[in-house]
Amino acid sequence: MFVTKAWAAETASGEAPAEATHSETGVAHGAEGGSFPPFDPTSFASQLLWLALTFGLFFLLMRNIVVPRISSILEVRRDRISRDLDEAQRLKEESDAAIAAYEQELTEARNAAHKIGQEARDKAKAEADASRHEVESELNAKIAESEKQVAAIKAKALGEVDTIAADTVQAIVSEILGVNTTKADAAKAVSSSAK
Amino acid sequence: MSNDPIHQFHLNKLIPLEIGGVDISFTNSSLFMVVTVAATAGFLIWATSGRGLIPTRLQSLAEMSYEFVASMLRDGAGSEGMKFFPFVFSLFMFVLVANLFGMFPYFFTVTSHIIVTFALAMLVIGTVVFYGFYKNGLGFLKLFVPDGVPGLLVPLVVLIEVISFLSRPISLSVRLFANMLAGHITLKVFAGFVASLSAMGAIGIGGAILPLAMTVGLTALEFLVAFLQAYVFAVLTCMYLNDALHPSH
Numbered sequence: 001m002f003v004t005k006a007w008a009a010e011t012a013s014g015e016a017p018a019e020a021t022h023s024e025t026g027v028a029h030g031a032e033g034g035s036f037p038p039f040d041p042t043s044f045a046s047q048l049l050w051l052a053l054t055f056g057l058f059f060l061l062m063r064n065i066v067v068p069r070i071s072s073i074l075e076v077r078r079d080r081i082s083r084d085l086d087e088a089q090r091l092k093e094e095s096d097a098a099i100a101a102y103e104q105e106l107t108e109a110r111n112a113a114h115k116i117g118q119e120a121r122d123k124a125k126a127e128a129d130a131s132r133h134e135v136e137s138e139l140n141a142k143i144a145e146s147e148k149q150v151a152a153i154k155a156k157a158l159g160e161v162d163t164i165a166a167d168t169v170q171a172i173v174s175e176i177l178g179v180n181t182t183k184a185d186a187a188k189a190v191s192s193s194a195k
Numbered sequence: 196m197s198n199d200p201i202h203q204f205h206l207n208k209l210i211p212l213e214i215g216g217v218d219i220s221f222t223n224s225s226l227f228m229v230v231t232v233a234a235t236a237g238f239l240i241w242a243t244s245g246r247g248l249i250p251t252r253l254q255s256l257a258e259m260s261y262e263f264v265a266s267m268l269r270d271g272a273g274s275e276g277m278k279f280f281p282f283v284f285s286l287f288m289f290v291l292v293a294n295l296f297g298m299f300p301y302f303f304t305v306t307s308h309i310i311v312t313f314a315l316a317m318l319v320i321g322t323v324v325f326y327g328f329y330k331n332g333l334g335f336l337k338l339f340v341p342d343g344v345p346g347l348l349v350p351l352v353v354l355i356e357v358i359s360f361l362s363r364p365i366s367l368s369v370r371l372f373a374n375m376l377a378g379h380i381t382l383k384v385f386a387g388f389v390a391s392l393s394a395m396g397a398i399g400i401g402g403a404i405l406p407l408a409m410t411v412g413l414t415a416l417e418f419l420v421a422f423l424q425a426y427v428f429a430v431l432t433c434m435y436l437n438d439a440l441h442p443s444h
Contacts, residue, residue: 037204038308038376043224045217046206047310050225055315058232058289063281066239070261073246073254080248 165190200383204307204376224311227296227303235292260288264429271433275440282322283436286315287429294375294421298414306424307375309368316368319432327439338442367431374424378417385410 037043166186173181210221239260242253250258264284268276290306297304306312327335339356340349388406392399 036201037206038310038372040206042218043206043222043308044310046212046219046222047224047308048314049219050221050228051305051311051314054225054228054232055285055289058236059281059285061232061236061240062285062288066236066243066257067261067281067284069240069243069246070258073243073250074258074261076246077248 162187162190162194165194200380200387203303203379203383223303224305224308227293227305231289231293231296231305234296235288239288260284264288267426267430268433268436271430272437272440276433276436279322279436283429283432286319286432287425290315290371290428291422291425294425295418297375297379298417298421304375304379306371307379309372312372313364313368315371315428316364319367319435320364323435323439326436327442330439331442335439335442338438342443363431363435367428371424371428374420378413378420382410382413382417385413 166183166189169190170181170183170186173179173186206222206224208220208222209226212219212221238253239257242251242257245251245254247254261284264287265277265280267287268280268283272279293305296302297307324335327338331337339353339360341352341356344352385406389403389410392403392406395402
């Protein structure tokens with residue numbers, strides 16, 4: 001009853017005759033199930049028409065505008081990401097190649113430096129050896145000469161020892177004995193005692 | 196009258212129209228169909244108008260709904276099913292937004308009328324039947340004869356398959372309609388308890404706490420149902436479309 005009254009009140013604004021029908025046949029109407037709005041067939045045509053219009057329009061908007069737009073947005077993004085990844089891969093390969101080239105050059109430079117060092121060391125060693133040899137031979141020559149001089153001086157000195165001894169003898173004799181001896185006698189005495 | 200749980204499903208003629216004795220008035224239901232379509236399409240078009248490589252929050256939401264439906268359709272009907280994407284996307288968004296709009300107090304729930312859900316279900320089944328015969332010819336009838344059934348059982352199985360196929364539009368439409376209708380009636384009944392109990396004085400107000408808590412819980416549940424029923428509707432659409440694309444199971 002109370003449902004029907006509500007329904008009648010709702011429809012009142014629409015059509016006056018309908019209201020009368022509803023209030024008169026309220027009970028019978030309710031019994032039919034017509035009072036339950038979702039099962040009221042009189043509203044079907046209107047709902048179907050408006051659903052067709054609105055959903056049809058919605059479908060067209062989705063198909064022609066929204067779906068292509070979102071799919072192109074996603075496509076562009078996917079392309080962009082894969083392109084960026086490719087670019088990153090390419091740059092990585094480049095940097096790897098640069099590192100490899102750097103390593104190789106470093107090795108080469110190290111080898112070259114090693115070689116240069118070795119050469120310099122060898123050369124310096126050879127020069128030092130040569131100069132040492134020279135100095136040594138010079139020194140040897142000087143030593144030999146000095147030895148020769150020493151020998152000569154020694155011989156000369158030994159030769160003069162007799163004369164000095166004779167002179168000394170002569171002087172001593174004359175001092176002590178008061179006898180003048182000749183040089184020749186002194187020399188003879190020295191040489192005889194030295195034997 | 197305000198406590199009548201059925202009242203919310205009444206159609207009010209906002210602009211009475213009649214053609215050839217058929218009532219095609221612009222009702223509150225029509226109004227909410229228009230609002231649903233305008234809001235959804237407006238949002239999707241506006242949110243994606245920037246076409247940003249890096250999406251804004253709203254564009255991200257539009258893209259998420261797109262990808263949600265796209266993955267649902269691809270899982271359900273394979274990559275060939277993607278030609279139906281605009282259709283499934285429209286269905287999902289329309290049903291979802293219509294259900295969610297129904298959650299606003301004083302708003303009309305478009306999907307709480309069986310004729311609306313039945314029309315959408317018939318649209319799905321019509322598409323399946325039409326496209327199934329268009330693509331597979333009579334091979335579409337293989338849908339009713341599963342492979343590897345012993346000869347004796349074939350008539351029985353075919354009978355069962357035919358009945359199951361014919362009941363699809365009914366189950367599809369009744370599921371959505373009944374969920375929305377029952378949910379809204381339950382909400383209204385419990386909310387009505389709150390109002391009528393609190394009119395009974397101090398004890399009544401104390402007692403009204405229980406139905407109030409129930410109403411709060413049910414509101415959350417109804418939001419879940421609103422989303423879930425749109426999802427179920429779209430998933431089943433994908434599965435039925437899969438039958439049209441690949442009838443031999």
